[in-house]
Amino acid sequence: MKTLFKSVLALLTISLMVVSCVQNSNDSSGALSSSKAEKVYVAPGEHDDFYAFVSGGFSGQLAVYGLPSGRLFKVIPVFSVDAEKAYGFNEETKPMLNTSHGFIPWDDAHHPDISQTNGVVDGRYVYINGNNTPRIAKIDLTTFETTEIIEIPNSAGNHSSSYVTENTEYVVAGTRFGVPVPQRDMPIAEYKGNFKGALSFLKVDPEDGGMDIKFQILMPGFDYDKAHPGRGDSHGWFFFTTYNSEEAHSLLEVNASQNDKDFIAAVNWKKIEEYVNNGGGKKMPANYAHNVYDEHTHTATSTMKKEVLTVDPTEVPGAIYFLPTPKSPHGCDVSPTGEYIVGSGKLSADVTVHSFTKMMDAINNKKFDGDAYGIPILNYEDILAGSVKSGGLGPLHTEFDGKGNAYTTFFISSEVVKWKLGTWEVIDRKPTYYSVGHLMIPGGNSGQPFGKYVLAMNKITKDRYLPTGPEVTQSAQLYDITGEKMELLLDFPTVGEPHYAAGIPADIVAKNSRKIFRLEENQHPYAAKTEAEAKVVRKGNEVHINMTMIRSHFAPDNIEGIQVGDKVYFHVTNLEQDYDVPHGISMIGANTSELLIMPGQTETFVWEPKQVGVWPFYCTDFCSALHQEMQGYVRVSPKGSSVPISFTLDDDAVDAE
Ligand code: RUQ
Numbered sequence: 001m002k003t004l005f006k007s008v009l010a011l012l013t014i015s016l017m018v019v020s021c022v023q024n025s026n027d028s029s030g031a032l033s034s035s036k037a038e039k040v041y042v043a044p045g046e047h048d049d050f051y052a053f054v055s056g057g058f059s060g061q062l063a064v065y066g067l068p069s070g071r072l073f074k075v076i077p078v079f080s081v082d083a084e085k086a087y088g089f090n091e092e093t094k095p096m097l098n099t100s101h102g103f104i105p106w107d108d109a110h111h112p113d114i115s116q117t118n119g120v121v122d123g124r125y126v127y128i129n130g131n132n133t134p135r136i137a138k139i140d141l142t143t144f145e146t147t148e149i150i151e152i153p154n155s156a157g158n159h160s161s162s163y164v165t166e167n168t169e170y171v172v173a174g175t176r177f178g179v180p181v182p183q184r185d186m187p188i189a190e191y192k193g194n195f196k197g198a199l200s201f202l203k204v205d206p207e208d209g210g211m212d213i214k215f216q217i218l219m220p221g222f223d224y225d226k227a228h229p230g231r232g233d234s235h236g237w238f239f240f241t242t243y244n245s246e247e248a249h250s251l252l253e254v255n256a257s258q259n260d261k262d263f264i265a266a267v268n269w270k271k272i273e274e275y276v277n278n279g280g281g282k283k284m285p286a287n288y289a290h291n292v293y294d295e296h297t298h299t300a301t302s303t304m305k306k307e308v309l310t311v312d313p314t315e316v317p318g319a320i321y322f323l324p325t326p327k328s329p330h331g332c333d334v335s336p337t338g339e340y341i342v343g344s345g346k347l348s349a350d351v352t353v354h355s356f357t358k359m360m361d362a363i364n365n366k367k368f369d370g371d372a373y374g375i376p377i378l379n380y381e382d383i384l385a386g387s388v389k390s391g392g393l394g395p396l397h398t399e400f401d402g403k404g405n406a407y408t409t410f411f412i413s414s415e416v417v418k419w420k421l422g423t424w425e426v427i428d429r430k431p432t433y434y435s436v437g438h439l440m441i442p443g444g445n446s447g448q449p450f451g452k453y454v455l456a457m458n459k460i461t462k463d464r465y466l467p468t469g470p471e472v473t474q475s476a477q478l479y480d481i482t483g484e485k486m487e488l489l490l491d492f493p494t495v496g497e498p499h500y501a502a503g504i505p506a507d508i509v510a511k512n513s514r515k516i517f518r519l520e521e522n523q524h525p526y527a528a529k530t531e532a533e534a535k536v537v538r539k540g541n542e543v544h545i546n547m548t549m550i551r552s553h554f555a556p557d558n559i560e561g562i563q564v565g566d567k568v569y570f571h572v573t574n575l576e577q578d579y580d581v582p583h584g585i586s587m588i589g590a591n592t593s594e595l596l597i598m599p600g601q602t603e604t605f606v607w608e609p610k611q612v613g614v615w616p617f618y619c620t621d622f623c624s625a626l627h628q629e630m631q632g633y634v635r636v637s638p639k640g641s642s643v644p645i646s647f648t649l650d651d652d653a654v655d656a657e
């Protein structure tokens with residue numbers, strides 16, 4: 001089955017290449033006229049060089065691709081329920097999606113970022129933001145599963161998020177929307193001067209990557225759009241683009257485009273950390289969920305936190321400055337050395353680059369141009385390193401190749417522009433198809449980019465693929481950037497809207513990938529670790545079935561004594577201790593998804609039978625030649641029936657305790 005699947009994939013890859021040849025057949029850069037096809041061809045059985053973790057946007061998930069092939073390996077469920085993996089459907093993962101608003105089965109995921117050690121991506125965790133109901137998730141790259149989600153209080157539209165500092169000291173979350181803090185019933189028209197914009201700093205546990213909100217800076221109620229940490233010399237600072245410094249609350253497309261310049265907020269987080277460590281800041285009542293998945297119990301727990309430490313920026317003089325930046329800047333990117341801070345005014349033609357050295361000089365000389373709500377504003381001319389006059393329109397995001405070049409996407413003119421740091425001259429430009437948002441170079445937002453490819457992520461694809469009704473796919477495009485000029489190699493569809501991606505050499509991650517969960521380490525309270533431990537127990541109208549699965553049967557596989565109106569918990573343990581042998585289970589009429597259980601793992605679903613009868617269940621994952629035989633029955637009697645609980649183990653009928 002797997003082999004069949006692989007050959008289908010190979011065929012798909014080939015047909016993809018054929019399509020791109022056909023599309024390019026009328027220009028001289030067709031796939032066959034160069035070695036393009038060879039550059040992305042990963043032969044069957046061979047592995048890709050890079051992992052690319054591509055955000056799923058409004059799918060709420062994170063997709064894992066290989067580069068250069070563009071093959072999709074896995075969609076990791078993060079903020080949205082996923083029937084394929086039972087995420088958010090089984091009892092163990094439901095708590096992951098708990099929030100102060102209750103169970104929220106969806107979010108809008110934008111910016112994955114890989115944990116770093118000494119400014120180099122280390123491949124331990126991916127952090128990603130949920131925009132809508134503000135959250136940050138942590139994905140463990142040994143299991144490729146979401147193992148933690150923390151809600152961000154006092155925020156809305158968690159967009160300038162989730163970026164990590166160069167030793168993963170912090171993961172940062174900035175609010176897009178200014179909101180009343182604390183939330184309260186007040187007239188919207190009183191926004192200006194009253195709403196706040198929280199910038200949250202989440203301390204990361206060096207041992208397990210766990211997050212905890214250390215402090216929130218309550219900034220003026222601008223919109224905080226994107227963020228990047230300083231690195232190298234600027235390590236200890238964090239930069240946030242803002243728009244709507246006008247503080248408009250209606251018709252923003254006009255009213256938030258009044259000021260010629262908005263700001264990049266430069267935040268000296270080390271200074272604020274010190275202030276907080278010395279007892280600074282104010283504890284404020286809050287209510288937010290912190291959900292953690294435990295690998296030993298295979299179960300998540302959700303804790304509601306009741307307090308958050310807030311910091312008034314005016315109480316920490318010297319910690320925050322505003323850098324004027326033209327035209328409602330969106331992207332905020334810092335060069336690998338930490339010297340250049342690139343702000344892309346999305347309504348402008350130019351890319352503005354600030355100098356960290358100049359910024360520090362201006363600060364040290366106290367050269368300010370007034371203030372906004374008590375936060376000093378620096379002089380644009382004093383801090384400007386240069387601007388890139390590319391002739392493109394609508395610059396959004398920039399990444400770096402580590403060889404002194406930067407690559408900026410232009411949304412309106414649909415292109416990637418390569419330019420030189422320091423001279424600001426444009427070296428090359430290539431069209432994208434179409435309306436590119438972010439781009440990604442593996443390690444390209446860290447101190448050490450692995451600049452071999454740039455992946456451009458497009459919002460619109462129109463004529464690029466076979467039509468699929470009114471909704472057509474978004475896409476990613478892979479360019480070779482080893483030469484002076486970029487070369488478009490490959491075009492592939494993505495899952496949801498690919499806002500941003502994080503890339504890393506495959507060997508850093510692959511060697512740590514888990515193969516099984518050890519049965520002896522399984523501490524799930526309902527685990528049956530041998531078939532002899534399998535049982536069925538009635539507690540009032542709840543029935544708990546501790547079941548096992550192994551090629552190719554369930555134990556027990558015949559259960560009687562269930563009644564209409566019961567709540568039947570199937571706690572199922574996969575006894576396999578072999579790589580790549582999950583089993584599934586599904587029950588007719590269950591108001592939930594199947595379970596897909598990894599070797600050594602226990603998962604639970606609830607079934608509430610509505611009809612009398614004898615109802616089957618079966619394995620949903622083709623696991624062996626006798627997969628079809630992997631099935632069983634539950635007898636459901638009327639409510640109040642005298643049929644006792646009984647079940648079969650190894651062909652023997654067992655009466656329940
Ligand atoms: S965004 S397309 Cu949500 Cu990062 Cu700029």
Ligand code: CUA
Nearest residue numbers: 583619621623
């Ligand atoms: Cu187990 Cu199919």
